[in-house]
Amino acid sequence: MKPPRVLIIAGSDSGGGAGIQADIKTVTMLGGHAMTAITAITAQNTLGVQAIMPVPAEMVVAQMDSVMSDIGVDAVKIGMIGSAATAHAVADRLEQLAVPVVFDPVMVATSGSILADAETIAAFERLMRLASVVTPNIPELEALGGEEAVLSHGCHLVAKGGHAEGNWIVDRLLSPSGPLRHVEAKRFETDSTHGTGCTLASALACGLGAGLPIERAFVQAIRFVRIAIIEAPGLGQGNGPLGHQFVTDFQDDDEDD
Numbered sequence: 001m002k003p004p005r006v007l008i009i010a011g012s013d014s015g016g017g018a019g020i021q022a023d024i025k026t027v028t029m030l031g032g033h034a035m036t037a038i039t040a041i042t043a044q045n046t047l048g049v050q051a052i053m054p055v056p057a058e059m060v061v062a063q064m065d066s067v068m069s070d071i072g073v074d075a076v077k078i079g080m081i082g083s084a085a086t087a088h089a090v091a092d093r094l095e096q097l098a099v100p101v102v103f104d105p106v107m108v109a110t111s112g113s114i115l116a117d118a119e120t121i122a123a124f125e126r127l128m129r130l131a132s133v134v135t136p137n138i139p140e141l142e143a144l145g146g147e148e149a150v151l152s153h154g155c156h157l158v159a160k161g162g163h164a165e166g167n168w169i170v171d172r173l174l175s176p177s178g179p180l181r182h183v184e185a186k187r188f189e190t191d192s193t194h195g196t197g198c199t200l201a202s203a204l205a206c207g208l209g210a211g212l213p214i215e216r217a218f219v220q221a222i223r224f225v226r227i228a229i230i231e232a233p234g235l236g237q238g239n240g241p242l243g244h245q246f247v248t249d250f251q252d253d254d255e256d257d
Contacts, residue, residue, distance in 0.1 A: 005074045009064070009078045009090055010038070012038050013042055014043055015045040018241075026202040027202055035073070040052055046237060049115070054086070061093060074209035075208050078090065078104065079106050081127070102202075105121075106198075108140075121144075128153040128155055134157050135158040135201045137197060138160065169186075188229050190232065192229060192233075203217075228243050231243030
């Protein structure tokens with residue numbers, strides 16, 4: 001069997017914890033083939049983001065065209081988009097595809113660094129209309145106008161609970177017609193959470209690209225993230241990276257939440 005071909009449109013994390021680096025590791029561990037269109041280069045580590053250099057929109061599109069014209073695509077994951085111009089250029093290309101699109105509307109890094117300005121966030125409207133599923137955290141969901149505002153674009157929504165208070169995390173999968181599934185699990189007391197959002201979105205895209213129903217892809221993605229947190233190697237002085245390379249038992253038997 002050929003692996004699902006996942007095109008990742010996102011920024012590079014020099015520390016290897018989030019962004020393209022986390023996406024590639026996730027897709028690889030899930031048995032997919034990761035392809036990339038890098039939207040920005042960042043200088044960052046577990047303590048924060050020190051510098052950002054956006055990649056010109058035309059170069060982002062050139063990367064997309066290169067892999068789509070030769071290798072093909074089964075699913076797309078969008079992370080840090082870089083600029084409003086890039087968001088619109090990416091949308092122009094995605095309108096030509098008929099594959100699942102997972103959009104993680106990255107606005108702020110785990111360290112608190114701003115990764116999207118107001119104009120770029122406004123351009124997210126177009127990407128949400130093209131997305132199969134949008135995966136914001138709680139602050140991002142609020143910035144997008146809330147659950148009803150996101151679902152009004154016709155996409156599914158993964159409403160993540162990691163930023164909520166309490167000892168338990170509830171992640172919910174919603175469709176435009178109502179709730180589909182939720183996973184409730186105990187919160188881990190750890191600082192090794194850098195790249196959890198990127199990892200979840202990429203795992204979801206890989207599952208959808210492999211032909212899994214969205215509910216199974218959702219549960220599998222959450223399971224992958226939780227195991228990767230448990231297996232985190234404890235690197236760096238701040239918010240450390242996950243242990244993607246140590247995740248093995250991620251399969252969903254679709255029987256437990």
